[in-house]
Amino acid sequence: MANKGAQEEWSTGFCGCFSDAGSCCLTFWCPCVSFGRVGEIVDQGTIGCCIHGTICCLLGVTLHLAPAIYLWIYRNKMRRTFNLEGNDCADCLLSCFCFHLSICQQYRELKARGYDLSAGWAANVHVQSGGATKAPTFEGGMNR
Structure with missing residues (x-):
C-alpha cells in the first residue's frame, strides 16, 4: 500500500483508451470481464x-x-491503494456516468504498474517473486 504523501498521477488520462486498443476493445465489448480482472488484482x-x-x-x-x-467501490479502493489522484465524488461520477472509460483507465493503470491482468493475481505474484514459492533452505544450517 502506498504512503499517504502527495498523490500520484494516473499513468494515462481518463480518455486515453486508444493508447491501449486491446483493453479498450475488451472493456467496450465485455466490461464485466475487464472489471473482473481489475477487481481480482x-x-x-x-x-x-x-x-x-x-x-x-x-x-x-x-x-x-x-x-x-460496485465499480465505484473498486475504483476508490484502487485509487487509495496506489495513492492516485482523485477523490470520492469524482470516483462516483466517473463510475456512474462513464463506467467503460473508468474501467479502462484502471485496467491501463494496472498494466502500467507491471500486472498481467489476464494471468490473475496468483500468476502475477509468482512472476514478481521470481517463481519462489518459499524461502530457500540450506543443508546443515548456517555456519561461520
Whole structure:
C-alpha cells in the first residue's frame, strides 16, 4: 500500500483508451470481464476474476445503478491503494456516468504498474517473486 504523501498521477488520462486498443476493445465489448480482472488484482486475489465479473453482470441485469456503485467501490479502493489522484465524488461520477472509460483507465493503470491482468493475481505474484514459492533452505544450517 502506498504512503499517504502527495498523490500520484494516473499513468494515462481518463480518455486515453486508444493508447491501449486491446483493453479498450475488451472493456467496450465485455466490461464485466475487464472489471473482473481489475477487481481480482485490487483485491489481491481474495476474490477471483470470475466472481467479480459475475457480480457486475448480475447487478447490471437486475438493478440499473448497482453495477456503478460496485465499480465505484473498486475504483476508490484502487485509487487509495496506489495513492492516485482523485477523490470520492469524482470516483462516483466517473463510475456512474462513464463506467467503460473508468474501467479502462484502471485496467491501463494496472498494466502500467507491471500486472498481467489476464494471468490473475496468483500468476502475477509468482512472476514478481521470481517463481519462489518459499524461502530457500540450506543443508546443515548456517555456519561461520
